Amino acid sequence: MKKFLFRAFALLWVAVMVLLGLYYLLLSPRESSFDESENRALAAAPALTAETVFGGGLSESTEDWMADHVPLRRTLIGFSQRLRDRLSLASYEDSLAALSRTDDALAGELDDAALEALLAVTPAPTPTPAPTPEPTPSPTLEPEATPAPTPEPTPVPKNPEKPAVNPDDYPEYAAVHLDYDNRDFDYYTFTKIRVQALTSVLDRIAALLPEDGTLVYTMVPQASVGNLFVNAEDKRSFTANDAEMVEAFGTRNVHAVSTAGILSEAIKEGQYVYFRTDMHWTPLGTYLVYREMAALAGLVPAEREEFDIQVETPFRGTYYRDGPTTWMYNNPDDLELLSPRFPLEWRRVTAPDEYRVIPFLDENASPTDRYTVYLGGPAGPWTYAQCDNGMTDNCLVITDSFGLAFVPLVTQHYAQVHYYDPRYFNEYTVGGTVADMIEKYQIKDVYVVVGDLHSYNSEFLLYQVSSQLGDQG
Amino acid sequence: MVFSSFTFIALFLPIVLLLHYASKNPAWRNGVLLLASLFFYAWGEPRFVLIMLLSILVNYASALLCQRSRRQGWRAFWTGLGVVLSLAFLFWFKYYAFLVNSVCALFGLPAAAQPKTLPIGISFYTFQIITYTVDVYRGKVPAQRNLGRLALYISFFPQLIAGPIVNYTDVEPQLARRKTGWGSVYKGLSRFIIGLGKKVLIANVCGEILSKLTLTGSMSVLSAWLGAIAFSFQIYFDFSGYSDMAIGLGRMFGFRFKENFRYPYISQSVTEFWRRWHISLGSFFRDYVYIPLGGNRVSAGRHIVNILAVWMLTGAWHGASWNFLFWGLYYGLLLILEKHVLRALLERLPGALCWLYTTLLAVLGWVIFYHESLADGLRQIGAMFGIGAAGASDLMAIYCLKNYLWVLALAALACAPWRRVLGLRGKRPAWREALRAVALSGVFALSLLFLAGSSFNPFLYFRF
Numbered sequence: 001m002k003k004f005l006f007r008a009f010a011l012l013w014v015a016v017m018v019l020l021g022l023y024y025l026l027l028s029p030r031e032s033s034f035d036e037s038e039n040r041a042l043a044a045a046p047a048l049t050a051e052t053v054f055g056g057g058l059s060e061s062t063e064d065w066m067a068d069h070v071p072l073r074r075t076l077i078g079f080s081q082r083l084r085d086r087l088s089l090a091s092y093e094d095s096l097a098a099l100s101r102t103d104d105a106l107a108g109e110l111d112d113a114a115l116e117a118l119l120a121v122t123p124a125p126t127p128t129p130a131p132t133p134e135p136t137p138s139p140t141l142e143p144e145a146t147p148a149p150t151p152e153p154t155p156v157p158k159n160p161e162k163p164a165v166n167p168d169d170y171p172e173y174a175a176v177h178l179d180y181d182n183r184d185f186d187y188y189t190f191t192k193i194r195v196q197a198l199t200s201v202l203d204r205i206a207a208l209l210p211e212d213g214t215l216v217y218t219m220v221p222q223a224s225v226g227n228l229f230v231n232a233e234d235k236r237s238f239t240a241n242d243a244e245m246v247e248a249f250g251t252r253n254v255h256a257v258s259t260a261g262i263l264s265e266a267i268k269e270g271q272y273v274y275f276r277t278d279m280h281w282t283p284l285g286t287y288l289v290y291r292e293m294a295a296l297a298g299l300v301p302a303e304r305e306e307f308d309i310q311v312e313t314p315f316r317g318t319y320y321r322d323g324p325t326t327w328m329y330n331n332p333d334d335l336e337l338l339s340p341r342f343p344l345e346w347r348r349v350t351a352p353d354e355y356r357v358i359p360f361l362d363e364n365a366s367p368t369d370r371y372t373v374y375l376g377g378p379a380g381p382w383t384y385a386q387c388d389n390g391m392t393d394n395c396l397v398i399t400d401s402f403g404l405a406f407v408p409l410v411t412q413h414y415a416q417v418h419y420y421d422p423r424y425f426n427e428y429t430v431g432g433t434v435a436d437m438i439e440k441y442q443i444k445d446v447y448v449v450v451g452d453l454h455s456y457n458s459e460f461l462l463y464q465v466s467s468q469l470g471d472q473g
Numbered sequence: 474m475v476f477s478s479f480t481f482i483a484l485f486l487p488i489v490l491l492l493h494y495a496s497k498n499p500a501w502r503n504g505v506l507l508l509a510s511l512f513f514y515a516w517g518e519p520r521f522v523l524i525m526l527l528s529i530l531v532n533y534a535s536a537l538l539c540q541r542s543r544r545q546g547w548r549a550f551w552t553g554l555g556v557v558l559s560l561a562f563l564f565w566f567k568y569y570a571f572l573v574n575s576v577c578a579l580f581g582l583p584a585a586a587q588p589k590t591l592p593i594g595i596s597f598y599t600f601q602i603i604t605y606t607v608d609v610y611r612g613k614v615p616a617q618r619n620l621g622r623l624a625l626y627i628s629f630f631p632q633l634i635a636g637p638i639v640n641y642t643d644v645e646p647q648l649a650r651r652k653t654g655w656g657s658v659y660k661g662l663s664r665f666i667i668g669l670g671k672k673v674l675i676a677n678v679c680g681e682i683l684s685k686l687t688l689t690g691s692m693s694v695l696s697a698w699l700g701a702i703a704f705s706f707q708i709y710f711d712f713s714g715y716s717d718m719a720i721g722l723g724r725m726f727g728f729r730f731k732e733n734f735r736y737p738y739i740s741q742s743v744t745e746f747w748r749r750w751h752i753s754l755g756s757f758f759r760d761y762v763y764i765p766l767g768g769n770r771v772s773a774g775r776h777i778v779n780i781l782a783v784w785m786l787t788g789a790w791h792g793a794s795w796n797f798l799f800w801g802l803y804y805g806l807l808l809i810l811e812k813h814v815l816r817a818l819l820e821r822l823p824g825a826l827c828w829l830y831t832t833l834l835a836v837l838g839w840v841i842f843y844h845e846s847l848a849d850g851l852r853q854i855g856a857m858f859g860i861g862a863a864g865a866s867d868l869m870a871i872y873c874l875k876n877y878l879w880v881l882a883l884a885a886l887a888c889a890p891w892r893r894v895l896g897l898r899g900k901r902p903a904w905r906e907a908l909r910a911v912a913l914s915g916v917f918a919l920s921l922l923f924l925a926g927s928s929f930n931p932f933l934y935f936r937f
Contacts, residue, residue: 001903002903002906003655003656005659005903005906005907005910006655006656006658006659006660007655007659009659009662009910009913010655010658010659012914013662013666013914013917014487014490014658014662016917017482017483017486017487018487018491020479020482020483021483021484021487021488022481023483024479024484025484053519054519054520055516056518056519058516059480059516060474061479061515062480063474063479063480066478066479066480066483066484067478067479070479070925072925073925076922076925077925079922080922080923080925085924087879087880088875088877088879089875089876089878089879090872090875090876173832214764220685306592409624
């Protein structure tokens with residue numbers, strides 16, 4: 001009996017290993033693929049060359065490839081995480097509190113010398129606007145001729161002169177301050193030079209716009225921060241003065257909006273501006289901020305009733321997918337998708353002067369991915385909405401995933417709304433630098449709508465956008 | 474290549490198993506294992522295979538020459554030559570830069586030597602080679618004439634990288650003839666799965682706790698304790714898990730290796746702890762350093778010097794860094810204290826108090842071991858007792874405690890010898906063996922699940 005057992009289980013275990021090995025040898029994909037949920041390229045199969053074999057690189061790349069291509073990887077990861085969630089006693093708020101602490105380190109990637117180098121960048125003179133390109137047949141990319149627009153009333157005077165700023169008035173920049181559980185700590189400490197570096201990048205973008213163009217910037221705190229004050233009691237607070245800083249240091253046509261300020265007020269009134277199961281702001285939160293940004297750009301904000309509102313429910317977002325808890329399962333979100341009522345087409349650029357049409361919402365996406373895949377997600381080198389709304393001006397939204405909810409709102413005011421995520425921008429795919437694109441599509445206004453980490457993270461606004469602009473002298 | 478990787482589990486191990494069992498010819502089997510071991514070693518750093526092969530060749534020759542020499546002087550010379558050359562490689566790669574830079578620091582000079590990339594497993598295989606050469610010198614075993622067998626003994630992949638340090642005398646007969654079959658494969662795989670579970674399900678998760686806690690600078694009391702306990706579990710389950718996997722792998726191919734750990738965290742004295750922890754290293758230092766120095770059959774003063782010498786060497790063996798030397802010194806002093814002062818007291822104390830005393834000292838020892846700087850280690854020990862601590866607890870420590878309580882509880886349970894406690898020692902009846910096999914299949918599946926999960930690399934805040 002025992003001999004039979006030994007043989008049976010030894011065979012079973014060896015068979016599992018052999019099958020796993022056969023999968024890797026025969027079925028596992030050899031090419032690198034992009035995993036949207038992890039936002040990274042999964043490793044490709046290793047190259048067998050003398051250099052990799054004798055240099056030791058073969059072992060590392062094989063290990064990476066095998067780890068990234070375990071059969072049924074996503075299912076196994078899901079099981080593993082659900083199991084660990086069942087075993088964990090940590091509450092949702094425990095996790096968020098702990099996560100927000102770990103982000104401290106992420107805020108300080110750029111040292112002062114690197115920031116000084118950014119400040120020293122000398123932009124080239126603003127290029128002369130190019131003539132309007134000749135129309136070309138679809139599906140090629142081109143700014144379409146549109147009838148003359150009916151100008152919207154402008155509630156805010158455009159480009160008011162700013163008072164002179166004394167930088168020494170702002171010695172400290174605790175842009176986001178959090179007081180949790182009677183333990184006072186800073187979420188980020190933004191140094192003066194960091195704010196200046198950010199402002200200088202915004203100034204350089206603004207310098208590419210026409211005289212009457214405007215740049216409006218906002219930083220969106222993520223829900224992990226927001227949730228700590230969702231159940232706000234007097235001992236928890238949240239303040240941000242980065243908008244004031246950027247406004248003060250920016251050039252004449254750079255404006256900033258304090259999303260933290262607007263959403264803090266909304267939270268006090270019990271408005272649903274942050275998801276519970278996802279890091280993003282809700283479309284309602286986005287709408288409240290859009291109103292302020294549109295007004296600063298000299299536009300009359302559209303009412304919510306002017307949009308078609310599609311509700312996806314129950315929506316359990318990124319937090320649920322990455323660390324599902326019973327609490328989140330029992331408290332799902334509603335995802336409202338606001339789309340304009342006039343005809344428009346979402347176009348993702350695939351090559352210079354070529355695009356493919358993308359759906360507003362990927363109906364095949366899982367419920368937990370709905371937010372991050374609508375409008376094709378933040379991926380793609382350059383995307384734009386071609387609107388049949390009688391407008392003439394074009395705008396550009398520089399954004400990360402927070403812009404997915406923002407972009408549809410500004411389609412009310414522009415003939416073309418372009419948007420791009422600096423992480424996915426590719427000069428060769430789109431056929432030019434950002435400056436080239438601004439010139440080519442006669443962008444008038446720019447909106448920079450970026451999550452808090454990306455606002456100050458070296459990889460995003462400061463380095464990536466700076467290097468993609470193509471304005472350096 | 475590590476045992477707890479898909480490369481090993483899905484490709485290397487099944488291929489080697491199938492090739493090994495493809496023939497019953499012992500020479501074929503040894504050949505397969507030798508080639509597989511060299512491939513295993515070359516997988517990460519091919520160039521270092523040459524260092525190992527050179528070391529094997531030198532000791533092969535020196536042992537043969539020692540055996541042929543009739544005069545004691547020549548025997549000692551050839552043995553010394555082999556040992557010194559092996560140690561020279563170890564010294565050059567592991568200690569040279571540390572020693573030079575320490576001397577430079579002493580005289581206020583800038584560091585003059587660049588630390589070398591350490592050939593993996595050099596500390597283990599060097600000691601194995603020494604046991605062979607010295608045992609031939611002592612006449613305990615004849616010199617191995619078959620170079621392939623000697624090379625297999627040194628380079629055999631299960632124990633090559635992280636031990637256990639196998640004495641040549643223990644495996645010499647097995648190199649020529651060993652019993653294999655389904656029973657060996659089953660028992661070996663069972664042991665391998667237990668080790669894999671220890672490593673993947675406990676040690677790696679304890680490592681996650683450490684990666685989340687801040688254990689330098691100011692820390693709360695809870696953080697300091699949680700970090701110390703998590704590391705104590707991590708190092709035990711990592712190392713003993715690796716030893717289990719090594720012993721299991723050896724068993725699959727017919728080799729029987731001695732145990733390397735025997736539930737060290739149930740010890741009731743530091744002396745007992747070191748009889749249960751990394752037994753093969755302790756045995757090596759006892760047989761090849763401590764006893765040749767005179768052991769305890771000398772004056773009290775000389776005995777103290779012998780203990781300190783052994784423990785400074787034990788510390789240095791773990792790494793060329795001051796924290797390891799302090800850690801060795803810490804245990805040397807504790808053992809001296811126990812042998813010369815506390816022995817009578819410990820014999821009278823209740824077992825629970827002795828266990829508490831030992832466990833506390835072991836945990837404090839791991840704090841010194843963990844930190845590269847002694848100051849950081851002392852700061853954490855201070856924080857554990859409220860000295861210089863940033864409060865009683867902090868958000869991350871509370872989160873980690875709640876999130877990982879299950880693994881800490883599992884680890885604590887897994888430290889105890891439950892078979893003995895429950896009176897289940899001896900041969901298992903078939904039904905219990907079947908239950909065990911089913912449970913092990915579950916551990917195997919869970920380990921693969923956690924391994925797959927560990928490849929998930931979410932950057933929660935940078936994803937979008």
